[in-house]
Amino acid sequence: MAREATRKAVPAEPATDPELACPVSPVVDIVFSRWTTPILWSLHTYGRQRFVELERRIARITPKVLTQRLRQLERDGLVLRTYHPEVPPRVEYEISDLGRSLAPLFAHLTEWAAENLVKVEQARIAYDSSSDR
Numbered sequence: 001m002a003r004e005a006t007r008k009a010v011p012a013e014p015a016t017d018p019e020l021a022c023p024v025s026p027v028v029d030i031v032f033s034r035w036t037t038p039i040l041w042s043l044h045t046y047g048r049q050r051f052v053e054l055e056r057r058i059a060r061i062t063p064k065v066l067t068q069r070l071r072q073l074e075r076d077g078l079v080l081r082t083y084h085p086e087v088p089p090r091v092e093y094e095i096s097d098l099g100r101s102l103a104p105l106f107a108h109l110t111e112w113a114a115e116n117l118v119k120v121e122q123a124r125i126a127y128d129s130s131s132d133r
Helices: 002-006 025-031 036-046 051-057 063-075 103-129
Strands: 079-084 090-095
Touching: 025 036, 036 051, 036 063, 036 079, 036 090, 036 103, 051 063, 051 090, 063 079
Parallel strands: none
Antiparallel strands: 079 090
């Protein structure tokens, strides 16, 4: 028993570790979490905003979820939070340079969407109407 407790964990082989097999996975987890893209898009498009402005622009997000996502995006370095110690206190959010560096990625995805979303919808319709399933 004592021998088992002192054994070191053997690192997973690259082929069996999904993170190593697909280096894009961590990026997808960071950037494409629900509500992240609308928040980043809004900050990139409209510039620095207060919480209420973001909440209005992203109509279906709850205040709790917006707070959680903004904190995570700030932690990830994609959003900057500025606290202004005045009465009443004012907090503003803006996209960071790191967040702004994602713009080419989003541009490529927008291009892909324009070219392919109709095909995806057609594939879904064909799949759903197939009697083979």
